[in-house]
Amino acid sequence: MNLPNLKPSKDELSDTEQPLVAHLIELRDRILWSFYGLLLAIIALAVWPGPSGLIDFLAQPIRQHLPPESKLIAVGVLTPILIPLKILLLAGFILAFPWILYQIWAFVAPGLYAHEKRLALPLILVGSVLMYIGLAFVHFFVLDRLFAFIQTFTPQSVAATPDIASFVSTILSLYLAFSLAFQEPVLIVLLVKFRILTIQKLKQWRSYFIIIAFVIAAIVTPPDVISQLALAIPLCILYEVGILFARWLVPQPLSNQPSE
Secondary structure (H helix, E strand, O other), X not given: OOOOOOOOOHHHHHHHHHHHHHHHHHHHHHHHHHHHHHHHHHHHHHHOOHHHHHHHHHHHHHHOOOOOOOOOEOOOOOHHHHHHHHHHXXXXXXXXXXXXXXXHHHXXXXXXXHHHHHHHHXXXXXXXXHHHHHHHHHHHHHHHHHHHHXXXXXXXXXXXXXXXXXXXXXXXXXXXXXXXHOOHHHHHHHHXXXXXXXXHHHHHOHHHHHHHHHHXXXXXXXXXXXXXXXXXXXXXHHHHHHHHHHHHHOOOOHHHOOXX
């Protein structure tokens, strides 16, 4: 008796593997395009303003609160090389961030419905703008107040000569915290879109979120009142902005739209 051939044919394997191979090729292409955009941004920043120009720009908030003769110092042997390179890579990533987000969207877009595609592009645009607003808020407002506050506690007998590595580590943590915090409206829209939360629930949890915002600010910022308030207050404001965005971008059933 002839047994049936249970081994899949080559054609059947090709039919099942082709979509996976196509997705892997698409993923490779998107990663490469993201890398090319990042590399182009790094090269552009290396040409102008250059690593030295970037360091001077980042050090501006603290240098204006130091004595005229004071400068940031480099304690480590490799610090004069590693710190400019680190700043250049970070600045290149920030500059190329919208392009990288677009590549992520282009990869997942074929698997999205039409209404999800219409929502994705505004969120990418809003997320990028909010990230840049958060970075600008840190650099031009928070750091200036923070270093002014710190200098009020510096005794006259102490020479203020901050280490560049410690300075960069501090400001980078603030940049990261504020850029992520300013994505709060995007996160709220996604939570409402995927029905994890409703606008009514978000309104009911306002008072709880205020407490959570101050706890988060106390954890992720340096131990000073200025930076903690500078993060907690925008978190509370962005919470309300996220509710408005969710009401505008995500259609809500009539049952989820209670009267004010």
